Amino acid sequence: xxxxxxxxxxxxxxxxxxxxxxxxxxxxxxxxxxxxxxxxxxxxxxxxxxxxxxxxxxxxxxxxxxxxxxxxxxxxxxxxxxxxxxxxxxxxxxxxx
Numbered sequence: 001x002x003x004x005x006x007x008x009x010x011x012x013x014x015x016x017x018x019x020x021x022x023x024x025x026x027x028x029x030x031x032x033x034x035x036x037x038x039x040x041x042x043x044x045x046x047x048x049x050x051x052x053x054x055x056x057x058x059x060x061x062x063x064x065x066x067x068x069x070x071x072x073x074x075x076x077x078x079x080x081x082x083x084x085x086x087x088x089x090x091x092x093x094x095x096x097x
Contacts, residue, residue: 010039010054010085015067017077019049025093027071032091035059042094054088 015024020043028041028051037059041051053063070076 006056008055008085008087009057009060010052010083010088011060011064012082012084013049013051013053013064013067014080015049015051015070015076015078016080017070018073018075019070020047022073023071024049024074028067029091029093031066032063035062037063038088038090040088040092040094043096045096052084052086052088054086 025041025043028049031037032039032041032053035055037053037055039051039053039055041049044050051067053060055063064079064081068076068079
């Protein structure tokens with residue numbers, strides 16, 4: 001029997017609120033790795049966090065849910081999401097831009 005192909009999707013996220021200085025990128029990357037998500041996360045100089053996530057629809061939905069709550073100490077006011085199906089394997093914490 002042939003293997004079923006798993007559909008993968010990608011999303012770009014812009015996360016607003018108290019999301020810097022609270023370990024957001026570290027917790028985000030740990031959660032992404034647990035879910036098998038590829039992508040990256042970085043701080044922006046304006047206080048927001050930006051990320052690209054790529055994985056199964058179920059894993060991406062779980063990551064979006066996590067991002068809307070954040071880690072202890074964070075306050076997420078909004079998560080802006082755009083479709084971007086660019087593949088990405090592995091997960092990186094990138095430098096602030």
